[in-house]
Amino acid sequence: MYKINLLKTLTFLFFAITISVGATNNTDQTSSAEQESPVKNLKIEIKEYINHHLLDSYDFTFFSYTNDAGEHKYVSAPLPVILIDNGLKIFSSSKFHHGESVAEVDGDYYVVYHNKIYKTDALGTIESDEAHHATNEKPMDFSITKNVVFIIFVGLFMLLIFSRMANSYKNNPMPKGIGRLFEPLILFIRNDIAIPNIGEKHYRKYMSYLLTVFFFIWIINLLGLTPLGVNVTNNIAVTLALALVTYFITTFSGNKNYWKHVFWMPDVPWPMKIILAPIELLGTFIKPFSLMIRLYANITAGHIVMMSIIGLMFVFKNWIGSSLSFGLALALALLELLVAALQAYIFTMLSALYFGSAVEEHDHH
Amino acid sequence: MEIPTIVGAGLIVIGAGLGIGRIGGSAMDAIARQPEASGKIQTAMLIAAALIEGIGFAALFAA
Amino acid sequence: MDKLIEQFSLGLFFWQLILFVALVLLLKKFAWKPILNAVNDREEGILKALDEAENARKEMQNLTADNERILKEARVERDAMLKEAREMKDSMITEAKSEAHAQATKVIDQAKATIESEKHAAITEIKNQVAELSLEIAEKVMRNELSDKNKQIKLVEDMLKEVKL
Numbered sequence: 001m002y003k004i005n006l007l008k009t010l011t012f013l014f015f016a017i018t019i020s021v022g023a024t025n026n027t028d029q030t031s032s033a034e035q036e037s038p039v040k041n042l043k044i045e046i047k048e049y050i051n052h053h054l055l056d057s058y059d060f061t062f063f064s065y066t067n068d069a070g071e072h073k074y075v076s077a078p079l080p081v082i083l084i085d086n087g088l089k090i091f092s093s094s095k096f097h098h099g100e101s102v103a104e105v106d107g108d109y110y111v112v113y114h115n116k117i118y119k120t121d122a123l124g125t126i127e128s129d130e131a132h133h134a135t136n137e138k139p140m141d142f143s144i145t146k147n148v149v150f151i152i153f154v155g156l157f158m159l160l161i162f163s164r165m166a167n168s169y170k171n172n173p174m175p176k177g178i179g180r181l182f183e184p185l186i187l188f189i190r191n192d193i194a195i196p197n198i199g200e201k202h203y204r205k206y207m208s209y210l211l212t213v214f215f216f217i218w219i220i221n222l223l224g225l226t227p228l229g230v231n232v233t234n235n236i237a238v239t240l241a242l243a244l245v246t247y248f249i250t251t252f253s254g255n256k257n258y259w260k261h262v263f264w265m266p267d268v269p270w271p272m273k274i275i276l277a278p279i280e281l282l283g284t285f286i287k288p289f290s291l292m293i294r295l296y297a298n299i300t301a302g303h304i305v306m307m308s309i310i311g312l313m314f315v316f317k318n319w320i321g322s323s324l325s326f327g328l329a330l331a332l333a334l335l336e337l338l339v340a341a342l343q344a345y346i347f348t349m350l351s352a353l354y355f356g357s358a359v360e361e362h363d364h365h
Numbered sequence: 366m367e368i369p370t371i372v373g374a375g376l377i378v379i380g381a382g383l384g385i386g387r388i389g390g391s392a393m394d395a396i397a398r399q400p401e402a403s404g405k406i407q408t409a410m411l412i413a414a415a416l417i418e419g420i421g422f423a424a425l426f427a428a
Numbered sequence: 429m430d431k432l433i434e435q436f437s438l439g440l441f442f443w444q445l446i447l448f449v450a451l452v453l454l455l456k457k458f459a460w461k462p463i464l465n466a467v468n469d470r471e472e473g474i475l476k477a478l479d480e481a482e483n484a485r486k487e488m489q490n491l492t493a494d495n496e497r498i499l500k501e502a503r504v505e506r507d508a509m510l511k512e513a514r515e516m517k518d519s520m521i522t523e524a525k526s527e528a529h530a531q532a533t534k535v536i537d538q539a540k541a542t543i544e545s546e547k548h549a550a551i552t553e554i555k556n557q558v559a560e561l562s563l564e565i566a567e568k569v570m571r572n573e574l575s576d577k578n579k580q581i582k583l584v585e586d587m588l589k590e591v592k593l
Contacts, residue, residue, distance in 0.1 A: 055435075056437060056440060082439075116437075140438065140439075141437070141438065141439040142438075142439040142442055142443070143439050144443070145437075145439070145440060147440055148439075148440060148443045148444075148447075151443060151444055151447050151448070152447060155447055155448075155450070155451045155454075158451065158455060158459075159451070159454055159455065159458065159459070162455055162458070162459030162460070162463065163458040163459050165459065165463060166458060166459045166460075166461075166462035166463045166466070167462075169462060169463060169466035169467075170462075170466075173466065173469070173470045173473065174470075183463075183467070186463060186464075186467070187467065190464070190467075192404065196408070197408075204464075207460060207464060208452055208455065208456035208460045208461075209452055211455070211460050212448075212451055212452045212455050212456075212460070213452075216448065216451065235435070235437065235440055236432050236435060236436050237436055237437045237438070237440040237441035237444060238440060238441070238444045240436075240441060241441050241444040241445040241448060242444070242448065244445070245445070245448065245449065245452075286419075289423075290415075290416070290419030290420075290422075290423065291419075293419060293422045293423055294415065294418060294419050294422060297422040297425070345411075346411060346415050349408070349411065349412075350412070350415060353412065
């Protein structure tokens with residue numbers, strides 16, 4: 001039964017991806033067809049589009065197009081911008097007009113430059129140094145950006161799904177509906193990730209975190225593959241937050257044995273102990289750092305490659321090249337489906353491994 | 366003579382690819398030899414691959 | 429690396445951290461705990477049911493073994509009883525036989541004794557009668573003989589003849 005359900009879901013996701021590829025295709029076609037630009041410009045446009053797609057944004061843009069009059073039109077929903085700059089300042093991102101104009105709030109002027117908000121004057125001047133980094137003052141930015149919206153959305157979605165699943169157990173010991181899909185996954189995380197890596201004795205404490213992080217990364221990675229264009233996990237800030245939580249849990253649950261292995265490795269001669277201590281200490285930081293980089297880089301690389309290949313469809317202006325790159329994009333989309341789950345699995349698995357090493361009992365090799 | 370960083374990045378990718386390929390291949394051999402231990406082998410393989418990948422990425426971003 | 433640091437958004441980091449920790453805590457309370465408890469309960473239930481089934485099977489086995497044992501015992505008892513009965517029967521028969529034999533011997537002995545005594549009596553009587561008869565006859569003969577003188581002499585002579593000296 002589970003297998004069939006899983007198959008159904010996979011089939012559904014497959015179609016979702018196919019449609020997403022098609023949808024991206026359509027929006028691009030309108031802009032490229034109407035601009036009639038040479039290949040060089042098209043390439044630049046694709047590159048910009050990809051770069052733009054990878055970044056967070058202050059409004060929720062569904063798609064943009066250039067109308068007959070040559071104006072760039074956006075179909076989007078504005079989101080709140082929250083700044084801390086001489087007090088809390090909250091205003092709608094529609095004031096920026098998609099980064100095209102200066103927003104004036106309570107006598108201060110702000111502008112979006114390279115996807116960051118800078119304080120500026122009424123004209124929106126950006127001063128920059130030799131390396132083209134803006135030197136304007138940067139206010140503390142706690143805006144509800146597109147990615148934050150999606151984090152909230154995924155959080156609510158997970159709460160809804162899993163609390164309903166929890167409720168369904170009240171009357172019936174067997175899972176119902178969506179629970180039939182998720183229960184094997186929950187059991188997989190418990191039996192194949194938590195128990196073997198952390199141990200029968202301590203694993204219960206970490207289950208909530210492991211389950212949440214697995215489903216959070218997985219769902220948000222899958223959402224990144226939809227035409228909505230969300231890329232939450234390809235922001236280093238998001239993966240840093242996730243990795244930091246793992247780091248703190250590992251550090252705070254580390255027992256005597258763990259710290260002994262870090263600072264004074266047992267069963268090695270004392271000169272080695274002195275050499276090993278800084279390495280091991282560094283290792284405790286490198287572990288979450290590699291978690292952060294891995295998730296970020298995998299998802300980013302996947303998106304860049306996939307979008308580049310989709311972009312190739314418009315660069316090749318013949319049916320062989322375009323259909324070839326379409327096939328390649330489709331195959332990559334399927335691979336990305338796997339990567340979405342695999343990265344969630346690896347993140348959870350390595351977190352569990354680190355927790356396991358932190359709570360490992362004193363057993364001598 | 367200055368070597369462009371992209372060459373270094375390429376070398377890193379080649380190295381990491383070879384490493385992960387070897388891990389995958391050895392894991393396959395091990396699973397073929399001992400199918401009953403496939404779970405443990407997979408776990409070890411993924412960890413090793415993840416570590417190499419981590420180094421690869423770290424070097425790539427440094428490049 | 430520079431690009432990464434440049435891209436880093438404090439706001440997003442802040443929101444992700446807050447929201448994620450909140451999500452972990454909320455899900456822990458409303459989802460993971462009930463789900464894991466339910467799953468654990470179910471698994472324990474299954475284990476218990478399996479255990480119970482195993483126990484029941486063992487009990488069943490014990491019961492069958494018990495039954496068999498009881499049956500065996502009953503059979504042994506029956507056999508013993510039968511044997512005893514047979515022995516009793518045999519002993520009774522032998523006893524009866526010996527008694528009967530003894531009785532018979534006794535009766536026969538008695539009968540023999542009676543017969544002997546009767547015979548004895550009969551013989552004695554016969555003897556007596558024979559003696560009486562002989563006496564009578566002898567008397568009659570004597571009387572007859574001794575009625576006439578000649579005859580008396582003849583008798584005496586005959587007797588004398590018989591006596592050989």
